[in-house]
Amino acid sequence: MRKIESVDFFYLSMPEVTTEGDGSQDALLVRVSAGGVVGWGECEASPLVSIAAFVCPISHGACRPVGASVRGQVIEGPEDISRIALQVQLDSMDLLQAAHTWSGVEIALWDLLGKCRGEPIWKMLGYRESFAKFPYASQLFGDTPEQTYERAVTARKSRFHAVKFGWGPIGRGDLNTDIAHFSAAREGLGKDCRLMIDAGQVFGENVEAAAERLPALETVDAVWLEEPFHTSALAAYSALALRSEKIKLAAGEGAHNLHMLAHLIDYGKVGFIQIDCGRIGGIGVGKRVADYVLARDVSFVNHTFTSHLALSASLQPYAGLREHEICEYPFAPKALAWDLTTNHLERDRDGCVRAPDSHGLGITIDTEKARSFLVDVDIRVKGQSLFASSNQF
Amino acid sequence: MRKIESVDFFYLSMPEVTTEGDGSQDALLVRVSAGGVVGWGECEASPLVSIAAFVCPISHGACRPVGASVRGQVIEGPEDISRIALQVQLDSMDLLQAAHTWSGVEIALWDLLGKCRGEPIWKMLGYRESFAKFPYASQLFGDTPEQTYERAVTARKSRFHAVKFGWGPIGRGDLNTDIAHFSAAREGLGKDCRLMIDAGQVFGENVEAAAERLPALETVDAVWLEEPFHTSALAAYSALALRSEKIKLAAGEGAHNLHMLAHLIDYGKVGFIQIDCGRIGGIGVGKRVADYVLARDVSFVNHTFTSHLALSASLQPYAGLREHEICEYPFAPKALAWDLTTNHLERDRDGCVRAPDSHGLGITIDTEKARSFLVDVDIRVKGQSLFASSNQF
Numbered sequence: 001m002r003k004i005e006s007v008d009f010f011y012l013s014m015p016e017v018t019t020e021g022d023g024s025q026d027a028l029l030v031r032v033s034a035g036g037v038v039g040w041g042e043c044e045a046s047p048l049v050s051i052a053a054f055v056c057p058i059s060h061g062a063c064r065p066v067g068a069s070v071r072g073q074v075i076e077g078p079e080d081i082s083r084i085a086l087q088v089q090l091d092s093m094d095l096l097q098a099a100h101t102w103s104g105v106e107i108a109l110w111d112l113l114g115k116c117r118g119e120p121i122w123k124m125l126g127y128r129e130s131f132a133k134f135p136y137a138s139q140l141f142g143d144t145p146e147q148t149y150e151r152a153v154t155a156r157k158s159r160f161h162a163v164k165f166g167w168g169p170i171g172r173g174d175l176n177t178d179i180a181h182f183s184a185a186r187e188g189l190g191k192d193c194r195l196m197i198d199a200g201q202v203f204g205e206n207v208e209a210a211a212e213r214l215p216a217l218e219t220v221d222a223v224w225l226e227e228p229f230h231t232s233a234l235a236a237y238s239a240l241a242l243r244s245e246k247i248k249l250a251a252g253e254g255a256h257n258l259h260m261l262a263h264l265i266d267y268g269k270v271g272f273i274q275i276d277c278g279r280i281g282g283i284g285v286g287k288r289v290a291d292y293v294l295a296r297d298v299s300f301v302n303h304t305f306t307s308h309l310a311l312s313a314s315l316q317p318y319a320g321l322r323e324h325e326i327c328e329y330p331f332a333p334k335a336l337a338w339d340l341t342t343n344h345l346e347r348d349r350d351g352c353v354r355a356p357d358s359h360g361l362g363i364t365i366d367t368e369k370a371r372s373f374l375v376d377v378d379i380r381v382k383g384q385s386l387f388a389s390s391n392q393f
Numbered sequence: 394m395r396k397i398e399s400v401d402f403f404y405l406s407m408p409e410v411t412t413e414g415d416g417s418q419d420a421l422l423v424r425v426s427a428g429g430v431v432g433w434g435e436c437e438a439s440p441l442v443s444i445a446a447f448v449c450p451i452s453h454g455a456c457r458p459v460g461a462s463v464r465g466q467v468i469e470g471p472e473d474i475s476r477i478a479l480q481v482q483l484d485s486m487d488l489l490q491a492a493h494t495w496s497g498v499e500i501a502l503w504d505l506l507g508k509c510r511g512e513p514i515w516k517m518l519g520y521r522e523s524f525a526k527f528p529y530a531s532q533l534f535g536d537t538p539e540q541t542y543e544r545a546v547t548a549r550k551s552r553f554h555a556v557k558f559g560w561g562p563i564g565r566g567d568l569n570t571d572i573a574h575f576s577a578a579r580e581g582l583g584k585d586c587r588l589m590i591d592a593g594q595v596f597g598e599n600v601e602a603a604a605e606r607l608p609a610l611e612t613v614d615a616v617w618l619e620e621p622f623h624t625s626a627l628a629a630y631s632a633l634a635l636r637s638e639k640i641k642l643a644a645g646e647g648a649h650n651l652h653m654l655a656h657l658i659d660y661g662k663v664g665f666i667q668i669d670c671g672r673i674g675g676i677g678v679g680k681r682v683a684d685y686v687l688a689r690d691v692s693f694v695n696h697t698f699t700s701h702l703a704l705s706a707s708l709q710p711y712a713g714l715r716e717h718e719i720c721e722y723p724f725a726p727k728a729l730a731w732d733l734t735t736n737h738l739e740r741d742r743d744g745c746v747r748a749p750d751s752h753g754l755g756i757t758i759d760t761e762k763a764r765s766f767l768v769d770v771d772i773r774v775k776g777q778s779l780f781a782s783s784n785q786f
Contacts, residue, residue, distance in 0.1 A: 019454040023487070026452050045452045045487045048774060052445040053490070057768075059419050059438045061412040061560075062593065086597075089623070093594060094416070094438045096649060096672075097446070097490040167454075200455065201486060204479075230482070232652030256489060259625030266628075267660060279489075375450075378773040381441060 002035035004073050011047035012373035014334050021167035023305035024337035032108040034075050039112025042310045043104030044278035053097035055386040063094035066101045081109050099256035106282025107313045114360030122355050125287045127320025132352035135329030141168030145184035152188025159351050166198025179216040186220040198226040205233040207240050214244045224272050226250040237268030253303040261289050276303035277313040286317030300324040307337045308344045312361040319355035339369040367393035395428035397466050404440035405766035407727050414560035416698035417730035423497040427468050432505025435703045436497030437671035446490035448779040456487035459494045474502050492649035499675025500706045507753030515748050518680045520713025525745035528722030534561030538577035545581025552744050559591025572609040579613040591619040598626040600633050607637045617665050619643040630661030646696040654682050669696035670706045679710030693717040700730045701737045705754040712748035732762040760786030
């Protein structure tokens with residue numbers, strides 16, 4: 001009987017982390033060992049807080065550390081992952097951060113199982129084939145329309161057939177500035193490249209402010225408008241969805257359980273649901289979302305702005321869905337996110353990527369390089385060490 | 394111009410914390426100082442994780458520590474609290490625990506403002522009067538129906554006209570055991586005492602399992618069935634709400650923003666919305682929920698299972714609503730939760746409580762006693778101390 005023997009967290013960071021909206025500036029790697037086999041996962045985001053949620057003292061029966069539900073558990077098959085997930089949900093009910101912490105552990109458990117069984121995760125999820133996905137380059141708007149234009153040109157030259165621009169000045173200045181950025185993006189990309197826009201929740205729940213941008217988004221033929229509002233502002237999402245036949249809404253990265261994703265679809269009327277397995281409770285929840293969208297007129301897209309370990313994890317839940325073909329692909333991540341792994345999900349000759357056929361996530365950690373980004377962490381409570389970072393990869 | 398000069402966290406705990414569902418076993422006190430005035434608040438729950446969310450290193454622009462949005466801010470009036478709340482929402486968007494951390498800070502800011510202005514918080518919220526609330530004794534089911542009966546008798550003898558039983562064995566064994574507990578509670582309370590039942594999310598999203606209990610709940614004349622499901626299982630809530638004319642559903646403590654509470658009302662069809670200001674984003678969000686329920690056939694109830702500081706905070710948002718008269722009242726909290734404050738919201742001759750008329754929260758911390766529960770915490774990142782507990786109350 002295979003039991004979880006150890007769960008180790010590695011907090012990695014660029015030497016300097018800035019306020020730009022680039023999620024690849026740090027990472028929380030999780031390593032799980034059971035029966036001599038090792039699996040890797042990655043939590044999104046805020047490494048220190050997610051570590052604390054794993055090791056913290058118990059507050060009461062429904063507010064236990066995530067570690068209490070994981071350590072020593074039997075892990076023989078996917079049903080064990082579901083069982084542990086349910087225990088985390090109940091025993092860490094009042095520990096808000098638990099979902100993010102558990103997500104990385106869950107991914108590592110799938111990786112571990114895949115290696116034990118000699119199967120890719122998507123096969124364990126019931127898929128027969130891992131279909132090609134059409135990656136879009138995910139990047140930030142420039143500070144000026146000229147910079148946005150330059151970035152669009154660069155992306156097109158890099159053989160991307162779809163590009164998403166996000167955050168930056170959008171929604172923070174006047175309408176015309178935003179329109180100038182949208183137009184610059186389209187101009188730089190040329191006619192045939194698909195363009196997505198990410199507003200980074202800048203409109204709060206102000207439907208009118210977001211709606212003002214819709215005509216310009218139609219003009220530049222945007223595929224979607226992402227996260228105009230707070231993830232939970234469902235009424236604002238559905239109100240905006242009614243305002244354009246052409247521009248669909250995208251959201252989901254801010255959700256941290258299956259219900260919240262279903263609500264975005266059912267009540268928020270989003271057209272693209274974006275799943276970050278490092279936040280929503282892992283690959284198992286991702287697969288349940290994939291099953292959910294299949295019965296509805298909604299597209300599944302991964303959300304990934306970090307490493308290729310996280311990218312592989314987020315591709316697994318919809319690897320076998322041929323029609324759900326769009327994939328977020330970190331275009332210009334920080335060195336940390338790239339160097340973390342020895343192999344990468346390279347684009348093929350058609351510019352496409354797919355979840356690997358190799359065992360588990362199919363991604364190998366570059367422990368030597370990862371070590372160079374390691375952040376020293378020490379958490380002590382009542383004089384006892386609850387967590388001390390280790391460089392023993 | 395008054396600026397926030399310091400924000401200090403005090404992690405308090407009983408010497409031993411067990412797995413029982415008693416949230417009064419630890420506490421996270423927050424003290425905010427500005428212009429020589431001090432305000433106090435309390436975060437629910439998991440002190441270590443909420444501290445980490447205040448002091449953690451930045452991950453990127455939308456994942457900053459809560460502290461970055463609070464320290465050094467101007468605090469002159471309620472509008473400043475709203476402004477900081479919005480900044481936390483945007484700048485800590487990807488930091489899941491942020492809502493819990495911010496909640497305690499927000500409460501402390503209201504307390505501070507009330508002391509500066511010489512007003513109770515409910516008056517600053519726009520209420521003219523603080524109406525009497527009808528407290529229900531909140532306690533756990535016994536392990537056996539006999540124990541539940543004894544607890545009911547004790548509660549009745551303590552002059553409570555309403556009692557809530559929760560958690561314990563409910564939903565974990567067979568139907569008849571649950572019915573025996575419900576009956577024992579009613580028998581011990583007598584005919585005239587109101588009875589509420591809290592299922593502690595034990596049914597997950599299993600509507601049928603919860604619905605099986607409805608006839609017994611009708612027989613014992615329960616006022617509500619609380620949290621049969623996961624806070625986000627809105628479809629399950631609304632499905633169950635349709636199954637009984639008499640038994641209303643209650644929920645809300647698991648929510649951590651205004652939207653989630655509105656969803657419980659609009660989509661989940663709950664009849665009682667339960668607000669813990671230490672989790673949902675503070676007193677300001679509580680007031681917005683109160684405004685929301687006023688336009689709907691829903692009752693506002695506080696959720697409080699900890700200290701009288703937290704109790705006062707959770708009474709403020711609906712202090713001025715005469716018809717919303719039910720109030721959760723910690724019946725048998727651990728010594729920590731009682732000793733923490735020098736004064737308490739004692740029940741008057743009618744057995745009622747009300748939000749105090751004194752300034753701010755109207756509750757004084759017993760620093761000497763609090764010190765005896767203090768937990769030593771030390772968080773170091775990159776060799777730098779991010780948090781070191783202080784006994785300087």
